[in-house]
Amino acid sequence: xxxxxxxxxxxxxxxxxxxxxxxxxxxxxxxxxxxxxxxxxxxxxxxxxxxxxxxxxxxxxxxxxxxxxxxxxxxxxxxxxxxxxxxxxxxxxxxxxxxxxxxxxxxxxxxxxxxxxxxxxxxxxxxxxxxxxxxxxxxxxxxxxxxxxxxxxxxxxxxxxxxxxxxxxxxxxxxxxxxxxxxxxxxxxxxxxxxxxxxxxxxxxxxxxxxxxxxxxxxxxxxxxxxxxxxxxxxxxxxxxxxxxxxxxxxxxxxxxxxxxxxxxxxxxxxxxxxxxxxxxxxxxxxxxxxxxxxxxxxxxxxxxxxxxxxxxxxxxxxxxxxxxxxxxxxxxxxxxxxxxxxxxxxxxxxxxxxxxxxxxxxxxxxxxxxxxxxxxxxx
Amino acid sequence: xxxxxxxxxxxxxxxxxxxxxxxxxxxxxxxxxxxxxxxxxxxxxxxxxxxxxxxxxxxxxxxxxxxxxxxxxxxxxxxxxxxxxxxxxxxxxxxxxxxxxxxxxxxxxxxxxxxxxxxxxxxxxxxxxxxxxxxxxxxxxxxxxxxxxxxxxxxxxxxxxxxxxxxxxxxxxxxxxxxxxxxxxxxxxxxxxxxxxxxxxxxxxxxxxxxxxxxxxxxxxxxxx
Ligand SMILES: Nc1ncnc2c1ncn2[C@@H]1O[C@H](COP(=O)(O)OP(=O)(O)O)[C@@H](O)[C@H]1O
Ligand SMILES: [Mg+2]
Numbered sequence: 001x002x003x004x005x006x007x008x009x010x011x012x013x014x015x016x017x018x019x020x021x022x023x024x025x026x027x028x029x030x031x032x033x034x035x036x037x038x039x040x041x042x043x044x045x046x047x048x049x050x051x052x053x054x055x056x057x058x059x060x061x062x063x064x065x066x067x068x069x070x071x072x073x074x075x076x077x078x079x080x081x082x083x084x085x086x087x088x089x090x091x092x093x094x095x096x097x098x099x100x101x102x103x104x105x106x107x108x109x110x111x112x113x114x115x116x117x118x119x120x121x122x123x124x125x126x127x128x129x130x131x132x133x134x135x136x137x138x139x140x141x142x143x144x145x146x147x148x149x150x151x152x153x154x155x156x157x158x159x160x161x162x163x164x165x166x167x168x169x170x171x172x173x174x175x176x177x178x179x180x181x182x183x184x185x186x187x188x189x190x191x192x193x194x195x196x197x198x199x200x201x202x203x204x205x206x207x208x209x210x211x212x213x214x215x216x217x218x219x220x221x222x223x224x225x226x227x228x229x230x231x232x233x234x235x236x237x238x239x240x241x242x243x244x245x246x247x248x249x250x251x252x253x254x255x256x257x258x259x260x261x262x263x264x265x266x267x268x269x270x271x272x273x274x275x276x277x278x279x280x281x282x283x284x285x286x287x288x289x290x291x292x293x294x295x296x297x298x299x300x301x302x303x304x305x306x307x308x309x310x311x312x313x314x315x316x317x318x319x320x321x322x323x324x325x326x327x328x329x330x331x332x333x334x335x336x337x338x339x340x341x342x343x344x345x346x347x348x349x350x351x352x353x354x355x356x357x358x359x360x361x362x363x364x365x366x367x368x369x370x371x372x373x374x375x376x377x378x379x380x
Numbered sequence: 381x382x383x384x385x386x387x388x389x390x391x392x393x394x395x396x397x398x399x400x401x402x403x404x405x406x407x408x409x410x411x412x413x414x415x416x417x418x419x420x421x422x423x424x425x426x427x428x429x430x431x432x433x434x435x436x437x438x439x440x441x442x443x444x445x446x447x448x449x450x451x452x453x454x455x456x457x458x459x460x461x462x463x464x465x466x467x468x469x470x471x472x473x474x475x476x477x478x479x480x481x482x483x484x485x486x487x488x489x490x491x492x493x494x495x496x497x498x499x500x501x502x503x504x505x506x507x508x509x510x511x512x513x514x515x516x517x518x519x520x521x522x523x524x525x526x527x528x529x530x531x532x533x534x535x536x537x538x539x540x541x542x543x544x545x546x547x548x549x550x551x552x553x554x555x556x557x558x559x560x561x562x563x564x565x566x567x568x569x570x571x572x573x574x575x576x577x578x579x580x581x582x583x584x585x586x587x588x589x590x591x592x593x594x595x596x597x598x599x600x601x602x603x604x605x
């Protein structure tokens with residue numbers, strides 16, 4: 001029968017109320033955990049992908065962030081030429097113009113993502129470690145090399161036709177092994193074919209591979225200086241941008257879940273306040289028997305902390321299970337685990353639950369410990 | 381030894397001032413002292429002041445030579461824990477704790493290790509004849525049994541001073557006798573201060589203090605010794 005034992009006894013003496021409070025905290029925490037887990041999942045997949053992206057620098061039109069799928073290609077042949085000259089002067093290893101095109105709707109099941117490559121360049125240059133499972137690795141003029149996941153999902157085999165537009169139809173010439181990277185979800189086609197589809201001579205981005213010993217940041221700044229209107233982002237830039245965007249969306253999602261958290265906190269506060277009110281006389285007896293005020297204070301705070309922490313832990317577990325279920329679904333659909341409960345998210349959730357309990361418990365605990373003994377004893 | 385010196389307590393009630401206790405002076409010797417008097421005569425007020433639940437408007441309470449009324453709240457609590465025991469009429473036991481856990485509660489406050497607490501609590505329950513009820517909650521005990529548990533709890537840390545406020549007030553004749561004899565037995569080698577309006581019970585004490593209007597009007601030495 002330690003002080004914690006007293007707390008348990010008291011909570012068990014009013015099982016329904018304690019259970020309802022617990023449930024409130026559980027729901028609040030699990031919804032917060034889930035909300036935040038999407039950010040963590042996104043962050044994790046994004047950085048996994050980015051760290052697999054080969055080229056150290058991506059040159060994109062100013063105003064674009066990320067790789068610019070879906071945006072109209074804006075880099076002109078003249079700009080490419082200027083870039084190539086500047087690149088030669090700087091001694092970079094290779095410059096690869098590329099084009100992105102997505103076809104399909106919002107449903108990732110039926111969407112296709114094409115990346116155009118100049119003649120003779122294979123996907124292995126951009127995505128190191130990529131290998132052909134069947135057929136060719138480098139597409140020929142009217143051919144396409146399909147990422148492992150796309151092939152499986154859309155049941156593409158060698159020789160399958162791929163209709164990009166009424167005028168342009170390509171044949172599958174190669175299928176890649178699944179590598180777990182971005183390439184799994186892409187279809188690599190000749191740049192020229194995509195340009196024909198879009199009716200343009202432009203490019204979406206130019207990828208720059210560095211020679212050994214070159215510093216990405218420095219080369220990027222020099223390329224920008226050489227060709228106005230273009231932005232050279234390093235992988236670090238992309239990560240920083242993504243991190244910033246994710247952080248903002250984290251805040252938004254935390255803001256939404258704050259509503260649930262506040263309700264959970266009020267529930268705990270209500271339970272503890274009622275319990276304190278009902279037990280005024282009991283606390284009076286304890287004080288009369290020789291309990292210090294700090295003992296009563298601890299008793300009440302512990303009650304709130306226990307409710308909040310147990311609710312928080314169960315909420316974390318529930319959030320984990322739902323997150324797992326969501327991942328099973330999204331993985332089967334797009335090959336990405338959307339939700340992740342990272343160690344830091346778990347810690348954060350428990351910390352939030354703990355502060356919830358503390359805030360809900362401090363005031364009632366303070367009040368309970370300050371009631372004069374005679375007054376506490378007098379109340380029936 | 382517990383000593384009250386010019387102990388005075390005034391309550392404000394709106395404009396009016398009520399003098400609940402007026403210049404009470406007395407040194408409580410070893411053995412049982414009963415405090416009697418009509419309702420409103422200041423008995424509960426006296427007890428609240430002696431136990432340090434409340435502070436006097438004037439005068440003081442001294443334990444040996446320590447002025448209790450000058451100690452801060454937590455220090456008074458410490459004195460109550462280590463030096464005083466309480467058996468009061470309206471005081472319930474802690475309802476969520478079993479009989480033995482109630483008895484062990486002061487031992488918990490005093491920081492005594494769990495195993496010793498349990499052993500000591502069971503011993504005390506045996507002394508009041510309730511060892512068989514050790515694991516029962518207060519709600520499953522009769523009034524007399526609850527009072528005996530409360531007495532065992534009061535004796536847990538073997539305090540030199542024992543307070544009782546109407547300890548037999550709500551009990552039937554048989555339980556009353558049982559509780560009273562246990563109480564006086566425990567009070568023999570302690571300072572027992574017993575507040576009651578039951579004159580039969582008071583007559584078993586060695587001294588009887590008569591209060592009236594907050595004043596000590598008469599000290600009577602009991603015929604029974
Ligand atoms: N908290 C209080 N506020 C105002 N008056 C009080 C308070 N407590 C006691 N009194 C008054 O003090 C007097 C003595 O009360 P009390 O000590 O309870 O007497 P007893 O216990 O002998 O019945 C009574 O007139 C009572 O009304
Ligand atoms: Mg009274």
